[in-house]
Amino acid sequence: MSPAGHRRHRGFSLSPPPAAAVIAVLVLSLQLAAGARVLNHGEADPRRRDIATGTGGGACAMAVVPFGYACEEHEVTTQDGYILALQRIPRGRGVAGAGGRGCGALQPVLLQHGVLVDGMTWLLGSPEESLPYILADRGFDVWIANNRGTRWSRRHVSLDPSTRSYWNWSWDDIVVNDMPAIVDYVCSHTGQKPHYVGHSMGTLVALAAFSEGRMVDRLKSAALLSPVAYLSHITTPIGIVLAKAFAGELISDLFGIAEFNPASPQVSNLVRSFCRKPGVNCYDFLTSFTGKNYCLNNSAADIFLKYEPQPTSTKTLVHLAQTVRDGVLTKYDYVRPDVNVAKYGQADPPAYNMSAIPAWFPLFLSYGGRDSLSDPADVALLLDDLRGHDGDRLTVQYLPQFAHADFVIGVCAKDYVYNDVISFFRRFH
Ligand SMILES: *[C@@H]1O[C@H](CO)[C@@H](O)[C@H](O)[C@H]1NC(C)=O
Numbered sequence: 001m002s003p004a005g006h007r008r009h010r011g012f013s014l015s016p017p018p019a020a021a022v023i024a025v026l027v028l029s030l031q032l033a034a035g036a037r038v039l040n041h042g043e044a045d046p047r048r049r050d051i052a053t054g055t056g057g058g059a060c061a062m063a064v065v066p067f068g069y070a071c072e073e074h075e076v077t078t079q080d081g082y083i084l085a086l087q088r089i090p091r092g093r094g095v096a097g098a099g100g101r102g103c104g105a106l107q108p109v110l111l112q113h114g115v116l117v118d119g120m121t122w123l124l125g126s127p128e129e130s131l132p133y134i135l136a137d138r139g140f141d142v143w144i145a146n147n148r149g150t151r152w153s154r155r156h157v158s159l160d161p162s163t164r165s166y167w168n169w170s171w172d173d174i175v176v177n178d179m180p181a182i183v184d185y186v187c188s189h190t191g192q193k194p195h196y197v198g199h200s201m202g203t204l205v206a207l208a209a210f211s212e213g214r215m216v217d218r219l220k221s222a223a224l225l226s227p228v229a230y231l232s233h234i235t236t237p238i239g240i241v242l243a244k245a246f247a248g249e250l251i252s253d254l255f256g257i258a259e260f261n262p263a264s265p266q267v268s269n270l271v272r273s274f275c276r277k278p279g280v281n282c283y284d285f286l287t288s289f290t291g292k293n294y295c296l297n298n299s300a301a302d303i304f305l306k307y308e309p310q311p312t313s314t315k316t317l318v319h320l321a322q323t324v325r326d327g328v329l330t331k332y333d334y335v336r337p338d339v340n341v342a343k344y345g346q347a348d349p350p351a352y353n354m355s356a357i358p359a360w361f362p363l364f365l366s367y368g369g370r371d372s373l374s375d376p377a378d379v380a381l382l383l384d385d386l387r388g389h390d391g392d393r394l395t396v397q398y399l400p401q402f403a404h405a406d407f408v409i410g411v412c413a414k415d416y417v418y419n420d421v422i423s424f425f426r427r428f429h
């Protein structure tokens with residue numbers, strides 16, 4: 001199927017509320033909803049105080065060490081100067097040893113989170129339920145990435161996050177700069193090619209990279225949870241309205257090249273007024289945005305809502321909205337043909353061609369029937385693009401009862417997904 005075939009064929013049926021209010025509701029309702037609920041919980045969770053107050057060291061000190069795991073903070077500088085935090089859980093709980101490289105070294109795995117969250121999103125459940133700990137306890141050396149602009153990755157060799165220039169990037173730049181820098185770092189630090197696990201936008205950047213032949217020679221395989229390459233069947237009203245808002249002109253007038261910080265007073269005030277409108281439910285944000293999740297522990301969901309969301313660039317959200325609108329995955333569309341020509345040498349932004357992903361590269365895809373962001377109809381388009389993939393190098397798992405957040409914070413994800421991911425990785429050591 002040619003990407004051009006379904007470009008711009010899909011209209012929006014909802015009439016949008018004012019763009020800014022919609023943007024605000026996307027994320028801020030998370031915090032409003034969470035604020036009310038999290039306070040009710042006790043102190044049983046050793047991480048709770050630090051997570052709630054934001055004190056303490058990095059993610060290691062905050063989330064991992066309290067559970068008795070070794071954890072190291074690392075940093076990687078991208079070619080364009082962003083300084084990114086990486087957390088490493090080098091071995092399982094109670095396992096002595098130096099980790100390190102060479103003979104007997106453990107197999108590294110790199111975890112890449114989605115948009116509007118950070119690496120902490122993998123660490124919100126108990127060690128028995130959360131992927132990084134499960135991997136470490138099963139003999140993997142676990143590395144957790146944090147996108148530029150999120151809590152632990154807000155530094156740059158010369159730019160300050162308070163400037164517009166710092167936020168002048170979309171997810172194309174994560175594909176070209178961040179992913180290679182992180183993968184190279186893990187490779188050279190461990191002396192081995194890692195396996196990759198992505199969720200949501202963490203799958204999008206990987207698929208885009210693989211389609212251009214990037215990283216396939218430096219990873220052993222990739223597990224893509226809630227894979228996103230097409231977004232034209234996105235079903236939640238909030239997602240559709242949001243996408244329309246971001247793709248519109250209002251958004252650039254209001255925000256331009258800037259940080260999109262869901263916690264800013266600007267966004268917060270807008271959301272308060274928006275949430276008072278009839279028919280707007282700001283109290284079940286997670287469901288209204290991700291689809292009805294199958295096995296979220298209320299406690300994990302609360303921690304999630306309290307800790308996340310994290311900032312990203314407005315340009316990244318605009319870029320995602322273009323994908324919803326256009327029904328095809330391209331590089332960022334500057335809209336003005338002369339600017340696209342200057343940037344890409346052509347009037348339309350170049351498409352990422354999913355059929356160009358090397359057929360021999362081992363891919364594990366897991367998707368859910370109730371996922372309203374990674375809709376099954378959009379995953380079907382991706383699978384159609386991958387129909388020429390080597391049969392023994394492509395494993396596809398369909399979980400009819402799963403929605404978007406189940407793959408990361410679902411208490412049953414271990415049984416339904418992670419065990420299969422680990423078996424898949426072991427085939428390609
Ligand atoms: C953003 O980057 C482009 C080049 O990609 C440049 O032309 C533009 O001036 C930059 N804008 C800001 C505000 O830094």
Ligand SMILES: *[C@@H]1O[C@H](CO)[C@@H](O)[C@H](O)[C@H]1NC(C)=O
Pocket residue numbers: 045125126297298299300411
């Ligand atoms: C939910 O999480 C809490 C805190 O991590 C834990 O005590 C509880 O056992 C979990 N419940 C389930 C059903 O996993």
Ligand SMILES: *[C@@H]1O[C@H](CO)[C@@H](O)[C@H](O)[C@H]1NC(C)=O
Pocket residue numbers: 002003353354355356
């Ligand atoms: C996408 O890649 C495949 C495989 O390399 C190729 O056959 C096809 O022509 C490409 N499609 C486009 C639109 O470039």
